[in-house]
Amino acid sequence: MSTAEFLVLIILLAVSYQLLKRKISSSNRRIINKRKTLPSYYATSLLIWNLLAVLCLMVLNNYVLDISVANQKFIYFFAIVIVSILSLVFINAKFKAREHLEKLNFLFMVLCTLSTVLITIFIITTVFVETSRFFDAIPVINFMLGANWNPQNEIHIFDKVSFGAIPVFLGTFLITTIAISTSAPIGILSAIYLTEYSSKKFRRRIKPLLEVLAGIPTVVYGYFAANVVAPFIRDLGSYFALEISSESALACGIVMGIMITPYILSLVDDVISSVPQTLRDASLAIGATKSETIKRIVIPAALPGIYGALLLAISRAIGETMIVTMAAGLNANFSLNPFESVTTVTAQIVALLTGDQEFNSSKTLAAFALAFVLFTMTFILNIFAQILVGRNKIKYE
Amino acid sequence: MSDKLLKRYRAERIFRNCCLISISIVIILLGTLMFSIVSKSFGSFRQAYIKLTLDFSEFDNSTLENTNHYLRQKLKDKFVDDNSVNLESLYKMISLDTPQYIKKKYKKFYGIKTLWIPASSVVGSYLKNRSIIQDQTYLHILDKLKSNHQIKLKFSLNIFKTSDSREPESAGVLGGIIGSLLTITICIFSAIPIGIFTAVFLEEYIPKGKFKYFLEVNINNLASVPSIVYGLLGLAIFINFFEMPRSSSLVGGLTLSLLILPAIIITTRQSIRALPFSIKQGALALGASPMQATMHHIIPHAMPGIITGAILSISRAIGETAPLIMLGMVAFISDIPKNFFDPSSVMPVLIYTWADSPEYGFVEKTSSAILVLIFLIVGLNYYAISFRNKYEIRS
Numbered sequence: 001m002s003t004a005e006f007l008v009l010i011i012l013l014a015v016s017y018q019l020l021k022r023k024i025s026s027s028n029r030r031i032i033n034k035r036k037t038l039p040s041y042y043a044t045s046l047l048i049w050n051l052l053a054v055l056c057l058m059v060l061n062n063y064v065l066d067i068s069v070a071n072q073k074f075i076y077f078f079a080i081v082i083v084s085i086l087s088l089v090f091i092n093a094k095f096k097a098r099e100h101l102e103k104l105n106f107l108f109m110v111l112c113t114l115s116t117v118l119i120t121i122f123i124i125t126t127v128f129v130e131t132s133r134f135f136d137a138i139p140v141i142n143f144m145l146g147a148n149w150n151p152q153n154e155i156h157i158f159d160k161v162s163f164g165a166i167p168v169f170l171g172t173f174l175i176t177t178i179a180i181s182t183s184a185p186i187g188i189l190s191a192i193y194l195t196e197y198s199s200k201k202f203r204r205r206i207k208p209l210l211e212v213l214a215g216i217p218t219v220v221y222g223y224f225a226a227n228v229v230a231p232f233i234r235d236l237g238s239y240f241a242l243e244i245s246s247e248s249a250l251a252c253g254i255v256m257g258i259m260i261t262p263y264i265l266s267l268v269d270d271v272i273s274s275v276p277q278t279l280r281d282a283s284l285a286i287g288a289t290k291s292e293t294i295k296r297i298v299i300p301a302a303l304p305g306i307y308g309a310l311l312l313a314i315s316r317a318i319g320e321t322m323i324v325t326m327a328a329g330l331n332a333n334f335s336l337n338p339f340e341s342v343t344t345v346t347a348q349i350v351a352l353l354t355g356d357q358e359f360n361s362s363k364t365l366a367a368f369a370l371a372f373v374l375f376t377m378t379f380i381l382n383i384f385a386q387i388l389v390g391r392n393k394i395k396y397e
Numbered sequence: 398m399s400d401k402l403l404k405r406y407r408a409e410r411i412f413r414n415c416c417l418i419s420i421s422i423v424i425i426l427l428g429t430l431m432f433s434i435v436s437k438s439f440g441s442f443r444q445a446y447i448k449l450t451l452d453f454s455e456f457d458n459s460t461l462e463n464t465n466h467y468l469r470q471k472l473k474d475k476f477v478d479d480n481s482v483n484l485e486s487l488y489k490m491i492s493l494d495t496p497q498y499i500k501k502k503y504k505k506f507y508g509i510k511t512l513w514i515p516a517s518s519v520v521g522s523y524l525k526n527r528s529i530i531q532d533q534t535y536l537h538i539l540d541k542l543k544s545n546h547q548i549k550l551k552f553s554l555n556i557f558k559t560s561d562s563r564e565p566e567s568a569g570v571l572g573g574i575i576g577s578l579l580t581i582t583i584c585i586f587s588a589i590p591i592g593i594f595t596a597v598f599l600e601e602y603i604p605k606g607k608f609k610y611f612l613e614v615n616i617n618n619l620a621s622v623p624s625i626v627y628g629l630l631g632l633a634i635f636i637n638f639f640e641m642p643r644s645s646s647l648v649g650g651l652t653l654s655l656l657i658l659p660a661i662i663i664t665t666r667q668s669i670r671a672l673p674f675s676i677k678q679g680a681l682a683l684g685a686s687p688m689q690a691t692m693h694h695i696i697p698h699a700m701p702g703i704i705t706g707a708i709l710s711i712s713r714a715i716g717e718t719a720p721l722i723m724l725g726m727v728a729f730i731s732d733i734p735k736n737f738f739d740p741s742s743v744m745p746v747l748i749y750t751w752a753d754s755p756e757y758g759f760v761e762k763t764s765s766a767i768l769v770l771i772f773l774i775v776g777l778n779y780y781a782i783s784f785r786n787k788y789e790i791r792s
Contacts, residue, residue: 036684063639102688109598112591113612116662119655120615123626126633186419193416206420208782213427215709215778217716219745220434220767223752227760228433258426265423289405291412312621319623321719326752346625346719353632353723371629375622382621386614 009076013050016084017043020091027093037098045101046087053079127375130368137362138163143369149332149343151352151366163366165373167332171249171342175324176317178253178338179260184310186257187264194265195272196294214262222326225255230327237339247329247341256323264313271305271389272298274396301396308388315381319374321346345370434771438764444553444566445521446513447490447542449475451499453507464496468514487535492517494567516548518565518758524550527757556765560733561742561750565758568751570766572733576646576726576741577715579734583650584657584714589707591654592661593696599662600669601691620659627656628720636724644725647737652720657710664709668702669695701788708781712774718745744770 024039054076061075135143146164194203230251237244244250275298283293299306329341330351352367449471469488492498492515499514523530523539530536542548559569595616603609631652635641641648676698680690696703721727726746734741742750744766751763 098686102686105688105692106602109594109602112594113598113603115591116595116612116616116619116658119619119630119658122634123622123630126630127626130633186422189416189419190423193413193420197413197416206424208779208786210423211782212775212778215712215716215774216430216771217718217745217774219716219718219748219752220771221430223748223763223767224430224433226752228429258430261423261426289409291409292405294412315621315623319621319625321623321625322749325719325722326749346623349625349629350719350722353629354727368629371626375626378621378623379618382618383614386617 005076009054009080012077012080012084013047016050016080016088017047019084019088020046023088024091024093031093037096041097041101042091042095045097045104046084046091048101048104049087050080050083053083123375127368127372130365131372134362134365134369137365147334149348151348151363163362163369165370167334168343168345168348168370169373170334170336171328171332172318172344172346174249174336174338174342175253175256175328175344176314178250179256179317180310180314182254182257183261183264183313187261187313188268188306190261191265191268191272192294192299195269196290196298210262210265214266218259218320218322219326221255221259222322222324225251225323225327229255242339244339245329245341247327248339249328249342250338252324252328253338255327256317256320259320259323260313260317263316264309267309267312268302268306271302271309271392274305274392275301276396302392304388304395305392308385308392311381311385311388315378315385318381319346319378321350325350345374349374431771434764434767437761438768440525441556441758441761441765442552442554443521443525443550444555445516445518445524446549446551447516447520448511448513448547448549450509450511452509453503454509461496461500464499468495468499487538489517490520491515492566493564494562513549513551515566518756520548521550521566522757524548525757556762561729561731561747563729565754565756565762568759568762570744570747570769572730573742573744573747573766574769576649576730576734577743579646579737579741580650580653580721580743581711581715583647583737584654584711585707587651588654588658588661588710592658592707593665593703595658596662596665596669597691597696600666601687601695616659616662620663624656624717625719625723627652628723630655631720632723642738642740644728644730644740645738646734646741646743648724649721649726649741649743650737652724653714653717656717656720657714660710660713661706664706665699665703668699668706671702672698701784705781705785705788708777708784712777712781715777716745716770716774718749721746722749744773 021039021043024042057075057079143163143165145166146162147166148162148164149167150162194206198206230246230248233248233251233254234244234246279297279301280293283297284290288296324344324347328343328347330343330347331341332343332348333340335342349367349370352363352370449468451467451471468491472487472490495514499512503510519530520539523536524543530539539548555567556569558571559567560572562568599609599612603612631648635648635651636643641651672695676694677690680694681687685693721743725740726742727750728740728742729750730740730742732739748763748766748770751759751766754760
């Protein structure tokens with residue numbers, strides 16, 4: 001639709017709106033007052049119906065009917081004119097416009113809410129259907145327990161294609177472990193400093209900064225990992241006569257740790273802040289030092305919440321894509337050595353789905369199978385995390 | 398004081414310093430990140446130029462081929478005494494887009510003129526001491542040119558005026574910025590209304606019970622599904638099922654709006670829940686219908702919180718890369734998208750593709766593209782957070 005046609009459409013809508021509003025305003029005041037309805041309500045109902053008509057026609061046009069291009073633009077104008085004329089003739093002040101509008105609004109809310117359920121259903125069905133098609137071709141056992149991951153037939157033309165995903169899972173596990181073990185202590189200790197020790201002024205300054213930094217896109221961290229941290233670690237290794245790959249799991253894991261530290265920090269900060277002040281006061285009153293209060297009272301009280309926060313951070317590290325796509329390798333090495341290059345589930349999904357290929361090739365289906373595993377893992381982690389965080393909240397509210 | 402007490406005090410100090418050190422580590426690491434990007438990005442604002450004397454009466458500058466041929470001739474004349482030079486690498490000194498530049502700038506010009514014309518990134522990286530040229534004779538020519546002041550670096554904002562290109566010297570972020578804006582427009586118009594209405598419905602119309610609990614769990618889960626899964630969803634639904642144009646901003650925007658929808662719902666619900674109940678009661682007491690109380694009183698009062706959440710979600714959508722790579726936005730697109738159906742690139746994907754290129758020119762361009770993106774996102778985040786803080790203090 002060109003700009004001119006779009007403008008005509010808007011003008012038609014505005015004219016029909018005004019005409020109906022005028023008509024209702026000029027009718028008997030007594031009836032309008034009795035209905036407790038503003039004239040604009042009548043006109044708004046008409047506007048909504050007009051928009052719905054246009055929307056239905058658009059959908060029909062694109063997916064069901066085959067209307068010639070010349071007629072396409074006129075059919076929208078035609079629809080608006082017909083709906084408007086009909087309503088101008090038949091609608092008068094007796095029409096219960098407010099109730100009608102409220103019903104429409106309610107319906108829209110219901111649809112919106114259902115759409116969120118629909119997204120989940122779509123995710124599960126698409127991923128599940130494609131995965132089951134993949135498992136029709138390749139047995140589940142080979143996928144889950146095979147030790148050789150080599151789906152790119154074009155590159156290794158002499159090798160057989162094989163879909164054993166254990167090395168990929170191991171890579172994800174390795175990088176996630178490095179990320180969590182670097183970020184968790186730093187994140188938790190920083191959160192303790194911010195909630196327990198720092199002055200209010202410092203906290204007010206630093207919190208927005210951390211929130212802003214948490215919003216830095218992951219592609220930036222990926223670039224940082226690939227161009228700054230990985231070469232640095234490689235050179236550091238060669239200084240100590242260590243053979244470190246320039247796509248080492250260590251660099252990836254450390255940068256991922258940097259990325260999730262602000263996330264852990266803000267989650268743990270919330271959890272620790274929700275521990276009631278009375279617990280601290282009681283501990284301090286019987287002579288404990290501040291660190292003893294924190295170690296023996298505050299942290300045990302907040303522990304379920306902290307576990308929840310860590311689970312959320314793990315699920316985020318597992319699902320993180322850009323850092324590993326840019327800084328980790330693509331060769332699936334069966335190893336847990338942090339100095340070697342490993343690959344992860346998300347990096348493999350990206351590698352399998354970029355470039356041109358038909359939708360039904362076993363490569364694409366393998367990506368969906370990996371996504372299925374990824375979705376299931378993060379789903380379970382999230383459920384557990386929510387239960388833990390929720391329990392912590394209920395305890396102190 | 399007893400030894401035991403001193404010991405306890407020491408433990409206190411150690412613990413406190415540990416905490417302080419860890420927060421300093423966080424700040425230092427993030428500072429290093431910013432510094433390494435900012436320090437590299439300045440280079441891309443300086444472009445290499447080469448001084449050539451052109452006789453516009455000798456060639457017809459209306460066609461690019463003629464200009465290119467003439468420029469090559471000119472370069473050859475200049476270094477004709479030296480036969481050992483590889484001619485191809487000599488020609489590479491001038492950017493492939495230079496004929497276009499000359500055609501645009503000197504359309505109706507005749508006569509002789511000495512010009513600074515854009516040189517290629519090979520010259521640029523030589524001038525920035527980042528050269529990887531092995532050819533000694535070629536290096537010798539560049540050295541001579543440099544000592545004669547015939548090549549130099551000039552400040553240029555070309556990066557904001559051009560779109561993606563295979564040549565690092567003429568690649569720019571304009572196409573990416575416009576693609577991002579188009580994608581975000583789709584997001585704003587689809588995710589924000591749906592998010593607000595869902596949140597209102599959840600807060601105001603669904604009674605506490607199993608159904609509400611199910612919806613809450615569902616939304617919280619959606620909020621932490623990895624973004625790449627949304628990319629697969631968009632691929633399967635929008636591209637394969639609805640057959641929308643691949644790598645268009647329409648598909649990208651719709652997929653990203655699925656991604657940010659849960660976050661918008663959660664923040665909107667929080668800001669609605671923070672409102673005093675008396676607002677709704679007051680409206681109802683004055684005879685408003687429940688729907689009017691919601692639409693005319695609750696939503697406007699919750700608007701500051703809703704806007705903050707929406708801005709934060711939008712800034713997340715601007716920086717999201719992985720799902721868009723799935724949707725084919727990683728393809729090379731040198732045109733600036735004109736509408737929602739054109740194939741377009743977005744800023745983060747542009748960064749991703751540029752970061753793969755080995756040339757030094759692209760390293761600089763990547764850094765400055767990151768800088769643009771970070772300015773955009775940090776600006777939006779900062780605005781949203783200060784907006785929220787201001788509102789929080791007032792209430």
